[in-house]
Amino acid sequence: MDEFKNNNSGRRDDNDQVESDKTTRQNDSNGSSYYYSYGPFSSVQSDGQRKDGKLVEKDVEITPPQAVRPLPSSYHRAGAEQQQDGSGRNGGNWQFKQNKPKSQVKTIFLSFLAGMLVITVLMYTADRTNMFTPETALTSAVAESGETTNSGTTSQSPNAVPAVMPSGTADVQSVVAKAGPAVVKIETLAKQSSSSGRQSSPYYNDPLYQYFFGNQYGDSGNSGNNGSSNENEGSNSGQLTPLGIGSGFIFDKTGYILTNNHVVEGANVVQVTVEGTNKPYEAKVLGKNADLDLAVLKIEGKDNFPTVTLGNSENAKVGEWMVAIGNPEGFEHSVTAGVLSAKERTITINSESTGKPTQYKHLIQTDASINPGNSGGPLLNLQGQVIGMNVAVSADAQGIGFAIPSNTILEVVDKLKNNQPIPKEPVPFIGASLLNLSPEVAKELGTTLTEGSVVRDIIYKSPAYQADLRPYDVIIGANGTPYSTSQELIDFIQKQKVGTALTLNIERAGQKKDVQLKVGNKNDFSSTLQQ
Template identity: 45%
Template sequence: MQKTPFKHMFAAFMAGSVVVGSLMFASDQLNVFSGGIAAATPAATPATTAAAVQTASATASSQASASLAAVKAGNASVSDIAKAASPAVVKIETVVQSAGSRSFTGSQEGSGIGSGFIFDASGYILTNEHVVDGASQIQVYVQGYDKPFTATLLGSSYDLDLAVLKIEGGQAFPTLALGSSENAQAGDWVVAIGNPYDFDYTVTAGVLSAKEREISIDDSQGTRNYKHLIQTDTSINPGNSGGPLLNMNGEVIGINTAVSSEAQGIGFAIPAETVSSVIDKLKNNESIPKQASPYIGVSVQDVTEDMQADLQLNEAAGVVVMSVQRQSPAFQAGVRQYDVITAVNGSKISNTEALTKQIQAAQVGDTLSLTINRAGKTQNISVKVNDKNAAN
């Protein structure tokens, strides 16, 4: 078999993270996630004045509570939910200057599109942190108003991927109530409202597929480790990020956040319980304690057949260590670049996702037994799991 050099791939991996592919944020931040679809709305304009606020349509005013009799009675249809909730769902457009931008290159500025919803009548809006990350200007479109509002970012959390914005108006805005997903069950109907691919206020419906899902998504700042997520088959696309996932009582039980780009009908939402626990801190721009993030300090890649001979393996299985953070648990335990991890605590490791799950399932302070192949020889190395947040 012809040997294929793979050491040049080292620079492509971030130290200290485990790469998990096939997921993308369901936002159109900087036109990256949508494949370059540009915003079809007019250019950003200044904040709506008090006079402009008074031009809000009677329809928006009459639905200030974002509720209908059918919803209150508990026998609502998807159409009822959509009519009741839509006035409180907003479209978010961001402008990000290219200077110092993490994601956008090639022009002076980029634009992004996302969703959110008003949860307080005085103009407080909830969305995803990645929708507004790096924005130099945030414009919010509210149904029934002639002009967009310029929003202020009050507080955000990278780890939880949540942010609270504030817009100022001359009257009460329609709102949506945060509910609970604790009693929701797989198979329950849910409704999503957002702005996918700049198609304003799109309604989709489906079922709650599962709860307590965990995923990890890498970006240039690090790795977001989402926990307790709601999985749904409701159609979620770039631009839906930050929009509400509603139950059939019209309550927000989740914040639409991510979607699998390699599957159909696999979307994820941050549960309302997570939001409720931090929303006051976000409103007041208070720091949110970081949850422990188990890590061992390696970047890895799936072993391929092209690597098999170079790594002196009998089969193309396991994950190859591309880098090891200095002074990390793995480094101190003796794990080195190009070691191949084939098992953790006796359980076979077939790919990077399997290794990530094993590490994330561990508690800080636990010891993992890694079975590795180094230059054709097998050995076991004990690695103590550390907290990545504390290490940073």
């Protein structure tokens, strides 16, 4: 109640003040006062006057305030009903409701997903249409679909080279299923006396292994034995010890096997293990050739052994897929695959057994993995035909293996089966050893020539001997073409066929002349001279 009374008292005071304001404004209209008031407050000017004991205001022009901007919708009253304060004005109980910002993480994540979707669609479209390699796309399309010829058959484009093996791994499986049973494991034994106690490695007798991987075991058997080694050899004379491990393949159902000569070289006993059998067969070496590094073995037991067919290596193309099967490091029937990397390769290997260098010509290069023990095994095409016989691998590089081409094997296989001598491949030569013409040699000969080849020696009855070529003759060229070094002249001669007529342009005792001769065959002479 007291509070109610106070409120009423406040209202009366306000009413009295309103009446006072009205009286004051009336006085102002008469222009008799400079006094003005606003609300309960008042001020007195220096020139203000009083009337009837009260200050009289003078009218003052007041500029109205600018319009207040409307409150944003985010402002809300803090109650359902409006409240008024004691002066009769609406209460200022306003609350600001802050807008919550949207999550930036969610926005970034959605943008990332949208970008990935767009990139995926573009990559898929580019891959399917090959928009960046249109020529490759066209070639691949022809290779996959094939072109229909007039006869109704489908042929592939010769320019289309598949990036992956055709039809997947099923081709390798079919090759292994077809040719695998004909691949055999070959183990050789030798008497310890003949092996000089150096049989600590099964690959000791493999000259290719020693060439590419080094003679890691060759002399270890004798190291530290001093004079006791002879006693041990004498006491163990006749005892068979392992000599080597290799591979081979049956090419005739009656038991004829092809392998490398170095696999069986120096062996007293050769044992052959056929897939699916536990007991090895004892094989007989029918014929072998060190120059070609080929040998033919024969096993007895049945007349229907699994076989593999020798194909035509001339038809094999660089880039064609190849499959190698063998027994690397003794792991039987290991399968590796690769491509035919190159053809007509030549390598030279010094044989430990003969002490002479062996030159391998016309080899097939492949990147199919070949290791010691693969020697003698087949290199097959995807039709299951033997294209080559694995013979060597380079340890200094990745994926460089070599195989003897099947066409070389086909030329001599019948002679090897019948143990007939195989004629050596003709080697063109003239029968003279040559050296380069150096300034010192030219001074001794008293010639003004600065280039050419000086004849050092002549082989008796050789083409050079019969043509009256003499020591200290300077060969300037052949058939009118100059050759500045002896190696250039030798290379030219070795490219000629045996029996080809040549004209050597020479200088003898300061006079130039021509010498006529025919290229001979180095195999007909026992001399070891180069030319």
